[in-house]
Amino acid sequence: MIFSFVTIAKGQIQTREVRGVVQDSTGRPLVGVTVRLYAKSDTMMASTNEHGRFIFNKVAASDFKLTFSLIGFQLFERHYTSNVLLPITELVTVNLKEQPHELQEIAVYGVIPVVIKQDTIQYNAKAYSVRKNALLEEMIKQMPGLQVDRNGNIDAQGQRVTRVKVNGKDFFDGDVLTATRNLPAEIVENVQIIDDYGDQANITGIKNTEPEKVLNVTIKEDKNFGTFGQVTAGGGVDANDKAHSRYIGSFSANKFKGNKQVSILGSTNNTNTSLFSFGDISGAGSRDGTDLSSMIDGGDGINSASSIGMNYRDEVAKGVSVYGGYTFTKRRNQTIGTTRLTSIYENRQINSLDEVKSLSDNIKHKLTWTVEANIDTANYLKITPTASYITNDLLSESHSAITDKRVFTDRLYKTSGTYSDPNFDIDLFYNHRFPTRGRNLSVIAKFEYYKRTRSDVANDFSTSIDSGYNNPQVGYQQFLQRVGNFSYNRSMLLGMSYMEPVTKRSYLELNYQYESNSIANARNTFDIDSVTARESLVDSLSIDYDYLFQTHQFGINYQGSLDRLKYTVGFALQPTKLDGKTPSRDVVTHINNLNFVPSARLQYAINKTSNLSLNYRGQNNQPAFTQIQPIRDVSNPQYIVVGNANLKPEFMNMVSVQYRSFNIQNGSSLFTNFSFTHIQDKVVTNRISTPNSTIQETAFLNANGYYDLRGFYHYSAPLAGKVLTLNLNGSMDYTNNLTYINNVRNVGRNMIFSQNLQVNFQIEDLLEADLRSSYTINKIRYNIPSFMDAGANTFSLGFGGKGYLPKKWIISADFSQNFNSGYSSSISANPTLLNVYIEKSFLQNDMLAIRLQGFDLFNKNTGVRREILGNSIMDMQNNRLARYFLVSLNIRLQKFPSEI
CATH class of the missing domain: 2.40.170 (Maltoporin; Chain A)
Structure with missing residues (x-):
């Protein structure tokens, strides 16, 4: 789900827009999903359009809960805190899960393996099948444009990946091997290759330095709670x-x-x-x-x-x-x-x-x-x-x-x-x-x-x-x-x-x-x-x-x-x-x-x-x-x-x-x-x-x-x-x-x-x-x-x-x-x-x-x-x-x- 928060000055209260996209487990947009926003100050409701999109205008609260419901799918809810720094903040995609007795009636569409956005190439982990108990490195080897040598070094589009993040934060000081040879492939939602120009450039959008190739791993929602080793x-x-x-x-x-x-x-x-x-x-x-x-x-x-x-x-x-x-x-x-x-x-x-x-x-x-x-x-x-x-x-x-x-x-x-x-x-x-x-x-x-x-x-x-x-x-x-x-x-x-x-x-x-x-x-x-x-x-x-x-x-x-x-x-x-x-x-x-x-x-x-x-x-x-x-x-x-x-x-x-x-x-x-x-x-x-x-x-x-x-x-x-x-x-x-x-x-x-x-x-x-x-x-x-x-x-x-x-x-x-x-x-x-x-x-x-x-x-x-x-x-x-x-x-x- 991609949320954008646009801060508007109105008196002494700052309000924002909350937008998003709802999909099924295959990445297909869902129409008619009822979305409710709960906050201390107000409660709102909206529905997704034919593109799976919804919007809430003039949300005063920065902390709120969203619930998503649709017949044939399991109810999903989650708390959010708006990112007050960026005018646009990207969060993980919300994928509603089908009810078990409805699964045979759902049409399953192919997963889009690669999404290209400005300085980011995103690979959908669902598109790459690996053996049971495989590590993340084995999945990365299948992704187009990425090469992995025996030492675990990753080259992305001809340039060396120098740092790794997990859910947007450095993992073991950005050591690539530690993530790719330690994280199980089955817990991964997406793998992103990012041209990172630094904190200041990411805020201002002015990118006139040499970028660093960063690999960001997003973890599946249901795998972000657990123990493994x-x-x-x-x-x-x-x-x-x-x-x-x-x-x-x-x-x-x-x-x-x-x-x-x-x-x-x-x-x-x-x-x-x-x-x-x-x-x-x-x-x-x-x-x-x-x-x-x-x-x-x-x-x-x-x-x-x-x-x-x-x-x-x-x-x-x-x-x-x-x-x-x-x-x-x-x-x-x-x-x-x-x-x-x-x-x-x-x-x-x-x-x-x-x-x-x-x-x-x-x-x-x-x-x-x-x-x-x-x-x-x-x-x-x-x-x-x-x-x-x-x-x-x-x-x-x-x-x-x-x-x-x-x-x-x-x-x-x-x-x-x-x-x-x-x-x-x-x-x-x-x-x-x-x-x-x-x-x-x-x-x-x-x-x-x-x-x-x-x-x-x-x-x-x-x-x-x-x-x-x-x-x-x-x-x-x-x-x-x-x-x-x-x-x-x-x-x-x-x-x-x-x-x-x-x-x-x-x-x-x-x-x-x-x-x-x-x-x-x-x-x-x-x-x-x-x-x-x-x-x-x-x-x-x-x-x-x-x-x-x-x-x-x-x-x-x-x-x-x-x-x-x-x-x-x-x-x-x-x-x-x-x-x-x-x-x-x-x-x-x-x-x-x-x-x-x-x-x-x-x-x-x-x-x-x-x-x-x-x-x-x-x-x-x-x-x-x-x-x-x-x-x-x-x-x-x-x-x-x-x-x-x-x-x-x-x-x-x-x-x-x-x-x-x-x-x-x-x-x-x-x-x-x-x-x-x-x-x-x-x-x-x-x-x-x-x-x-x-x-x-x-x-x-x-x-x-x-x-x-x-x-x-x-x-x-x-x-x-x-x-x-x-x-x-x-x-x-x-x-x-x-x-x-x-x-x-x-x-x-x-x-x-x-x-x-x-x-x-x-x-x-x-x-x-x-x-x-x-x-x-x-x-x-x-x-x-x-x-x-x-x-x-x-x-x-x-x-x-x-x-x-x-x-x-x-x-x-x-x-x-x-x-x-x-x-x-x-x-x-x-x-x-x-x-x-x-x-x-x-x-x-x-x-x-x-x-x-x-x-x-x-x-x-x-x-x-x-x-x-x-x-x-x-x-x-x-x-x-x-x-x-x-x-x-x-x-x-x-x-x-x-x-x-």
Whole structure:
């Protein structure tokens, strides 16, 4: 049901309109439903029209009860509190349930799977059938435009979903996995993908920043009261490491009682399973058309992880709700790999073949809490403090063979480090609605304090042979150094927006925003005597450097709407200032800029199931601290880094077009995104090779000419009702990148193209299967004639299936074959991957399941990828968790009342 509350000033009493829609269980509008409104001050009655709509005019009360009655349907009633902040507030749909003796006489119509509204795509859970006791993640995999990899990451229309909400409120601080791998699919009413522009933009409608992809889960009315949870335990053997067994364990307990929700979750495993993957003991992972390797863990190395968390939500007083929680995570990663790095220079190449081992231990505590208060009909306040503390211990060892035309360097490089990062921030948002409709004032504030203490020890021993002489010259170098870093970051953001109505359908916004980012950094470098272990400070490599980046933005926007078109146009003036100083060296930086920032946003509703949007915005980016600090960093002697205190901030111009459509008649959907980004004063690298040496030095400068063009599409269509479904998606990224090579400007044109095909086959309660293929090409061309162009391709084929056998048996298999070409000769992996499991369910409602699974039966799981950075091409091949066998037990418990 969608309610809109329009506040009207009349004397000292504010009244509003209450509107809504009533449907049956299939989503069909119901005509002639008697709707009664009960409040302390008045009682009203209305009936729904042919569209299922009703309206009450001039309702004085903000708290009231609505009852809905119609012959052949069960009586439904519910209390409501009007949202005094928004002129339009969306609540859950009211679906009347049929009386049991009338069910055979009711005509059932098909459910509309997808509804498209401006910045929201809503999926109706009733349209997607999943097995009993399935988790939400399994349902999401069926939704067009959404892709889920084995780690649980969700991409929506080509963009990563970064946060999740349950009934409009953050759940476990927005952690996606916690919701999708903990909530049962059967309790879900709708799944929404929202382009979230922030609290202020959601109020004013002025959306000129980069949106965040948010997944919002609405719970069914009759499932919003209940208790559910699960326990998983499993153990097995590793075919490659007999000394270590594989294990997985998890538990979850959830109690929902209307506005009050309590959840406690915990997990531990060494099977490279993502955190909070409660009950996900499949090992087969997801089977989507985007990432065929997702059936095998995509994370490099062998991982072990433990976690525990608590989430709480309640309405503690009238109009005041609180929600938040605490999470603790502990991770260990061990990675062994080979990296081939080719650095291209005019008339020469430096090639490095590295055998790398690394170990990291990470611990994180995080506490988040939110207080939301509808103070009265005109005032709203939201406060969110967050505190976290992270510690990390790192060990790394690499053996490198580095060559160019005449010099060969054999190198052993070891590093160890430890750091801690306490962080605290608080977000505040306040909104005031004036009696005049559309007049509005909102204020935002954000304060953050971030501190890092880090200590690293580097031990480098290298032997170089220069064959450019009649008698080859041999040189030895040993480097032992400790670097201590202490830094803190204090940032502040203050913003204000004032809205004034111009006409009934247009508004003028005046806004101001101030942002300050202050960084202090102390870096001390010590040489260590390899014999006595005594340390001596190196003044030339130590520094105490502070800098302050400030922006003011004064803007004006005009927003209007026609029948199907909603538009916003505006501009802002943005003066920026960057100040830096190093007292010990008399280094002072002072840079001022003034940017003119136009913005525009158009949204056109083609019809009820398709829309088109166009966005333009500008944005400043400050240089990173490692780029701006005026010091030579020689902690890695082969790759020296020099900062530039005179760097200017970057300015980005971004244009994007988005088209979304769903065809009700044939069930097909099409989602497309196209974007163009141009960056002025782009911070780029200047790579300098040392003559007669394999040493490379990196400096930074500003340059113009960078742009990036990206495109994405996803098309889905049923081929035979719900039995066969076709999914096509593809992406393209073309980057005109800039670097300098030995002070000479170089343009690298990099194109990454990917095309994916997937056909799903499903016979409910009998068989699920899919065929899939994927092709990706990564090419780069340079404008310097002597540079070699480079390209790498990956082609994948796969099949996945799950059969439901009599007597509650399930058998599943996943197969994938990857073909990689164009990589370095030292990087060779075309893995053939196969996972299988067999499962047996027991007891009432299949609450107990025992599973035997084999993971990567061919023992071929290997990670291969390519990265292109400036004039360097890096091909990497790292170990991943390979063949193991696991027996696991899963128990699910849930209790929901049949009626609210």
